[in-house]
Amino acid sequence: MKVKVDFNNICGPIKIMNAVNNAPVWKRNNDQNINNFESYKAAEIPYGRTHDASIDYGYGREHCVDVHGIFPNFDADENDPASYDFFLTDEYLNRFFLAGTKPFYRLGSCIEHWTKKYGTLPPKDFGKWARICERIISHYNDGWADGHHMNIEYWEIWNEPDGSSDDAPPENKLTWGGTRQQFFELYEITATYLKEKHPNCKIGGPALCYPHIEWTNAFLKYLTRDGKRVPLDFFSWHGYTNDPKKMIPAAHSARQMLDAHGYTETESIYNEWNYVNSFTGDQLVKDLAVVRSLKGAAFIGGIMTAMQGCPVDMLMYYDARMSGFNGLWNMYDKTELKGYHALKSWGELRHYKNEAKSCSDDDEIYVVAGTDGGRGYILVTYYTDLENQPAKTVDIEISGAPSEVWCHSRLDDDYDFDNPRNCRLHDGKLSFVMQPNTMLKIFSK
Numbered sequence: 001m002k003v004k005v006d007f008n009n010i011c012g013p014i015k016i017m018n019a020v021n022n023a024p025v026w027k028r029n030n031d032q033n034i035n036n037f038e039s040y041k042a043a044e045i046p047y048g049r050t051h052d053a054s055i056d057y058g059y060g061r062e063h064c065v066d067v068h069g070i071f072p073n074f075d076a077d078e079n080d081p082a083s084y085d086f087f088l089t090d091e092y093l094n095r096f097f098l099a100g101t102k103p104f105y106r107l108g109s110c111i112e113h114w115t116k117k118y119g120t121l122p123p124k125d126f127g128k129w130a131r132i133c134e135r136i137i138s139h140y141n142d143g144w145a146d147g148h149h150m151n152i153e154y155w156e157i158w159n160e161p162d163g164s165s166d167d168a169p170p171e172n173k174l175t176w177g178g179t180r181q182q183f184f185e186l187y188e189i190t191a192t193y194l195k196e197k198h199p200n201c202k203i204g205g206p207a208l209c210y211p212h213i214e215w216t217n218a219f220l221k222y223l224t225r226d227g228k229r230v231p232l233d234f235f236s237w238h239g240y241t242n243d244p245k246k247m248i249p250a251a252h253s254a255r256q257m258l259d260a261h262g263y264t265e266t267e268s269i270y271n272e273w274n275y276v277n278s279f280t281g282d283q284l285v286k287d288l289a290v291v292r293s294l295k296g297a298a299f300i301g302g303i304m305t306a307m308q309g310c311p312v313d314m315l316m317y318y319d320a321r322m323s324g325f326n327g328l329w330n331m332y333d334k335t336e337l338k339g340y341h342a343l344k345s346w347g348e349l350r351h352y353k354n355e356a357k358s359c360s361d362d363d364e365i366y367v368v369a370g371t372d373g374g375r376g377y378i379l380v381t382y383y384t385d386l387e388n389q390p391a392k393t394v395d396i397e398i399s400g401a402p403s404e405v406w407c408h409s410r411l412d413d414d415y416d417f418d419n420p421r422n423c424r425l426h427d428g429k430l431s432f433v434m435q436p437n438t439m440l441k442i443f444s445k
Helices: 037-042 087-098 126-141 180-197 213-223 244-260 281-291 294-308 338-352
Strands: 002-013 016-021 047-049 102-107 154-157 202-208 234-238 267-272 314-317 354-360 365-371 376-382 392-399 405-411 421-424 429-434 438-444
Touching: 002 365, 002 376, 016 267, 016 294, 016 338, 037 087, 047 314, 087 102, 102 126, 126 154, 126 180, 154 180, 154 234, 180 202, 180 213, 202 213, 202 267, 213 244, 234 244, 244 267, 244 294, 281 294, 294 314, 294 338, 294 365, 294 376, 294 405, 294 438, 338 365, 338 376, 338 405, 338 438, 376 392, 376 429, 405 429, 429 438
Parallel strands: 002 392, 016 047, 016 314, 047 102, 102 154, 154 202, 202 234, 234 267, 267 314
Antiparallel strands: 002 354, 354 365, 365 376, 376 438, 392 429, 405 421, 405 438
């Protein structure tokens, strides 16, 4: 298998492919304080999305993040600080800053799998809901109600409003209890008001389950009807898969639809993803075991690399919250899993700033390279969803190498990138044998 890297050919910046959903586990007091704070901080995670924080006991459950948790009585005065309960959300968001991570705030509700819905129902008054959201932004960015000056950039309106059809039974509507038209109206009212009051914030959404062409085009057409241009600083969407390559068409389709409706400067943010074949039954149980395995780590490496080459501005792993979808830390003792080291390697890559052109002639071998002009860094991932695949010899041809002497380390059953060894170019080439679902890190000395 051949991989080529040309350090003389700069393609653009190394993008933010290593953001996540949710914050580190940590408490100010010592009550049951088994935490992953230092490990989270060491991963250099640039952004953490707040979605589903209210499901997690360690963050404060229903008392944090969600709009109806912060403003529990919708009939209360939205201009009265006493109507709000910011306390646990303050603590939760502060964890991000202590860890060097910026919050990406989802306005709305967590997913509600229970049969009676609370936060996913359409607000009784869309205008008032928008004003409540504006007060939340003011609390965190402008100091309102004994608040803070966190300068949170991203404010996302809702989550997965496309999750159910209009005529689905109410108990099956997990993320938006109204109709599609109602959501369009809520988004327009809220985005317009928030952008007027906070023009320096990035206002967007709607965190679609998937950027399906019909739903996305209907949404964008509504935002631009009659010559309007409702604010959409970023367009967020999701996609779970067992093959990183399957998401490449979705990334291009999202960008094409945005451009076609005049949103050429709108960021495309893929902010929920993980390894999944099915969300139900025995297959989900098997998939969650993969998420926490070496194969899950290779999947992380593969999809970060694949999306670096797509028109995606940010990628956000779901989930750093202590849940079945957390392939980064053990849920109970918070020790690092293999996936943590895959994610952390991208944080290292981002120090090199510029992507160097690279390619692979094998669909199961993913490669990305970075350079800061004086050093080089290469990540190679062998990911496959097939069983009993053979080892592969990967020959790497390097042009414009900043050095003849390199180090390499592996993420495999035995190592966590903690075994650096020297190697030397021979006629501009390096060669390695890689086992299925492993990663290789190569950097110049």
